[in-house]
Amino acid sequence: MDVDQYLLRGYTSSVTHELPSCDPEDDLRKGPWTVEEDSILMEYINTHGEGRWNSLAGNSGLKRSGKSCRLRWLNYLRPNVRRGNITLQEQLLILQLHSRWGNRWSKIAEYLPGRTDNEIKNYWRTRVQKQAKQLNCDVNSKQFQDAMRYVWIPRLMERIRASSDSTVLSGQPTETATSTAFTPPDDYCLTDHSNTAAAGSSHYWIDPNYLPEASATSSGSTELQDWLNIPEPTSTELSELNCYPMNGQYYSSTNGSGCYQDGSEIQGSDHIESSNSWSTPGGDLVENLWNEENIWFLQQQLNSD
DNA sequence: AACGCGCGCAACCGCACATGT
DNA sequence: AACATGTGCGGTTGCGCGCGT
Numbered sequence: 001m002d003v004d005q006y007l008l009r010g011y012t013s014s015v016t017h018e019l020p021s022c023d024p025e026d027d028l029r030k031g032p033w034t035v036e037e038d039s040i041l042m043e044y045i046n047t048h049g050e051g052r053w054n055s056l057a058g059n060s061g062l063k064r065s066g067k068s069c070r071l072r073w074l075n076y077l078r079p080n081v082r083r084g085n086i087t088l089q090e091q092l093l094i095l096q097l098h099s100r101w102g103n104r105w106s107k108i109a110e111y112l113p114g115r116t117d118n119e120i121k122n123y124w125r126t127r128v129q130k131q132a133k134q135l136n137c138d139v140n141s142k143q144f145q146d147a148m149r150y151v152w153i154p155r156l157m158e159r160i161r162a163s164s165d166s167t168v169l170s171g172q173p174t175e176t177a178t179s180t181a182f183t184p185p186d187d188y189c190l191t192d193h194s195n196t197a198a199a200g201s202s203h204y205w206i207d208p209n210y211l212p213e214a215s216a217t218s219s220g221s222t223e224l225q226d227w228l229n230i231p232e233p234t235s236t237e238l239s240e241l242n243c244y245p246m247n248g249q250y251y252s253s254t255n256g257s258g259c260y261q262d263g264s265e266i267q268g269s270d271h272i273e274s275s276n277s278w279s280t281p282g283g284d285l286v287e288n289l290w291n292e293e294n295i296w297f298l299q300q301q302l303n304s305d
Numbered sequence: 306a307a308c309g310c311g312c313g314c315a316a317c318c319g320c321a322c323a324t325g326t
Numbered sequence: 327a328a329c330a331t332g333t334g335c336g337g338t339t340g341c342g343c344g345c346g347t
Contacts, residue, residue, distance in 0.1 A: 068316075
């Protein structure tokens, strides 16, 4: 084992004083892959195909475990792997599918072509769990699930819609508007809002759990809510969240009118402006979904339980 | 400029299950 | 049936980078 290989055995200098053992597995490299290793792996797979990872690792000349080779191929080198810039639609799908399947990342990844289970898992941990932590609640708690259902997902849909609108108006395709090339679960529905005044050519797949019941399409819901296809929460759900509907959003209140952290009253237009500010065309698609106002807004709901 | 800190992500680990002998 | 080997999955780790001080 040469010095470089030995140093690659561990990421910290604290291990460099250890003597190499006679275990054959200690001859295996660990840590980041080099360009040379990548090209060796790709060339081998192009010639021999993927699979039989242990024999691949041995025959290719790579001093890597079969597992490591498989992981590198699936998560990085495989054709059509997409990394970074999780689109709004993908974010929406991840939230919906996770609420259905939980931490079954590979299952969720099936419906996001080009995305690996590892990337989705990382997205969940770094973005979603962080928000739960900021709200001081467990990501699996009913409170957080409700927050996702009634606030996060509707606002995500609104952003997708706004993004589609800007596409129609400008004629410039955006990442969001064109990211329809995924295969939804069998029971997912393709929404078509092209006949509404606001939507233009807007399509996206949606979990039927977020579609209104046939009876829920009655006169009770707002136009925006109809468009968003968000089911009216039951009165029980609303009382649990201690919130009430207004302008297609749900507002928390203990006295009939919400207020900001400084005590000033929340106006409906405040939230509409806030919503619009999220949909600025050309904005960072992977920006934090929640601004401070949203965090505070949700904390009010959770604290009132 | 130097330092510390937090975040994102690539990679590793342990376990469970499938398949082969 | 029992064991060995291969594969896949979810959880965890820690490096590298950017940012604030």
